[in-house]
Amino acid sequence: MTRFIVVPQWQGSPSARAMLLVDGAEAIEGDLPRAACTRVDVPLEAGESLDTGVHRLSALERVQTLVAEALAPVDEPFVVVGGDCAVAVPAIRHAAARHPHLAVVWLDAHGDLNDPQSSLSGAYAGMALRAVVGDGELALPAGTIPPERVVLAGARELDAAETAYLQTSAITHLPAEAFTDSAALAHAVAATGADAVYVHVDLDVLDPAAITGVGSAVPFGIEVPQLVAALAELRRRVPLAGASLAGFSPVSPRAAVDDMGAILRVIGALA
Secondary structure, eight states: OOEEEEEOOOTTOOSTTTTHHHHHHHHHHHTSOGGGEEEOOOOSSOOOOTTTTOTTHHHHHHHHHHHHHHHTTOOSOEEEEESSGGGHHHHHHHHHHHOTTEEEEEEOSBOOOOOTTTOSSOOGGGGHHHHHTTOSTTOOOTTSSOGGGEEEESOOBOOHHHHHHHHHSOOEEEOGGGGGSTTHHHHHHHTTTOSEEEEEEEGGGBOTTTOOOOSSOOSSOBOHHHHHHHHHHHHHHSOEEEEEEEOOOOSSHHHHHHHHHHHHHHHHHHO
């Protein structure tokens, strides 16, 4: 049975709707099997930057420790349910310890590739993928997940610093339009030579017509059937070491219900 680690973290988000991420995680948890869920009690306080340029870093450090503790007894399969995208960082650390040749698929409308120096917002969620490849605060040790084993998929709103970083990085960028071919994602991961894969999904990777409860919707995203088909083909080709899903910030309980069908289809593809 898949284990779900529910992490209603909001402190990493740059969105004005950040606190709604708590409601989003709880709404998703309500539709998951209760016996399969472990809830991480995220601190209520915002936290301090600790002179790093990363907003709320002290709270984020505490959550990373709590997620690591929750995952310590867990083998695959598992899905971490956020909260903001930063919840994926300790989960990838956990998966990489078990799979030294792990690839990471990062499905997101945004790059999340800033570091504390380049970030305009100071929000750690916008630095999360950069931390995965070993740069910035709370980063994985360099070389744990080298850029050549990362596939950034569906990103279509990158700032200047992220664009410049990608131009010199070995990260594979798979655009949203590539998902018209259900095998494109699997091909990209197979080309990394990895023997297992971790998949992170920020729900804003989906087209705004498919989901409304995201803080920063970007047009021309991936359709739900395309994403589900791509994940199915990926899992057929490469073992799934773990997954995470983030970015759900519904404006009301009714809006959460309206989006839940799409979300549960994505979770089903991961679990």
